Amino acid sequence: QVQLQESGGGLVQAGESLRLSCTASGGTLSKYAMAWFRQAPGKERQFVAGIDRSGSSTWHVNSVKGRFTISRDTVKNTVDLQMNSLKPEDTAVYYCNLPDSAGRLPWGQGTQVTVSS
Numbered sequence: 001q002v003q004l005q006e007s008g009g010g011l012v013q014a015g016e017s018l019r020l021s022c023t024a025s026g027g028t029l030s031k032y033a034m035a036w037f038r039q040a041p042g043k044e045r046q047f048v049a050g051i052d053r054s055g056s057s058t059w060h061v062n063s064v065k066g067r068f069t070i071s072r073d074t075v076k077n078t079v080d081l082q083m084n085s086l087k088p089e090d091t092a093v094y095y096c097n098l099p100d101s102a103g104r105l106p107w108g109q110g111t112q113v114t115v116s117s
Contacts, residue, residue, distance in 0.1 A: 022096030
């Protein structure tokens, strides 16, 4: 079974950047449209950005538009999230998975992003 693994999180100051990466063991991500989600303390997991199988179409929630960019590398079998101009409200655990709940893969452990003001 495909297992997702997120990496790249850390502690940064407001205005700085991070690049998150999603990899998969036991399968290839190129079979799927993929998305990034985040879950802040005490809140539900929410969608952040998605990308289609080819990488030609992406979509981002309004709160991250112009700051975050989702991309994929089919050779490396990764789906990345470039996060620029980070804000304290971006603090959350970030996860990758399929954008639609139908057929969604088991969740990975996520990667913690903490943005200090």
